[in-house]
Amino acid sequence: MSASDLEQQPPAVEGTAPRGYELVLPPGWVRIPLREGTKEALEKVLFSHMGQVPEGIPRDDAMRFRLDMRRQIEKQARAARRNGGLDLYLPVHPRGGIFLMASFIVAEMPIGQDRAAPPEAVLAQLANEDGPDGSATEVEVAGVPALRRSYRSAPDPAKLRSAPEAVQQTALPARRVEYVIPVVDGHGRWISINFSTPGDGDLDSEFTGVLVELFDAVVGTFKWSYE
Incomplete structure (x- = not known):
């Protein structure tokens, strides 16, 4: 199990905001x-x-x-x-003799919305902002409404040509998944969990799909910590 502390701000009601997550x-x-x-x-x-x-x-x-x-x-x-x-x-740790090329980041989100706006309204607006190359789905994480967005990314060919050779060799198309989650009683604060993987080089392969499913399963264990 892993846990992290959130940068504390005064909650709307003392003692009701989580101190971190697990x-x-x-x-x-x-x-x-x-x-x-x-x-x-x-x-x-x-x-x-x-x-x-x-x-x-x-x-x-x-x-x-x-x-x-x-x-x-x-x-x-x-x-x-x-x-x-x-x-x-x-x-x-290598699996089957190779290292998995995948990672995810938990981050605070500067959404900049009215703190009085209900989370459902914010999530609906974010879902409508989803681009044509991705999909957004309303889900539930740790018992609260959240948003799951998935899309694909590819390096910009123009920028890649002028990049150092080492960067060109490691720049790969990637499958990306982002969860947007309101902090419970967190005074209008939000976090995101962002996953990225090039998989095995084929974004439609079963292997790449398994890595995405693994990430979804990890998010399914997410819960707030109050200690």
Whole structure:
């Protein structure tokens, strides 16, 4: 189980707003906190969780692989923190000899809506803003109305041509799923849970679909923490 604290603001009624959230992670996944403790979590991932390396990497190159992985995670964590991220989650154990290319971020959302507006009205507006390449569905998370949006993303060819070669090699089309959830009695606050994966390179494959289903199952374990 993983848990994270929310940045506290005065609730509408003292003692009714959750202090954080909890969820159950699949085996091999870890949480990287983005507000504090990031460095310590990265050290733990580097030296404890990454004792294995993918098949095909020589033993002598294991440390280099771990350091490269850490740099990639640090870059991802910095980008997530700039966008209001609270926590970054990703798999760090290889499955079947390979590392899964997937991650999700829990973040605070600057929706900027009237705090008096009911959550249902906000969710309806967000659903109507969904683009033509995606779909939005009203769902329930932790006993409250929420929104699930799914879509696909692809790198901009024009921007990609001018990007460094390393970026071009790692830029892949991705399946993305976002949950938008109101903080219970949270004074008009919202969070999002954003998932992204290129799967096995085929966004319509069974393997990619299984990763999306895995993420949906993780969100199904989400609950608020009041301690």
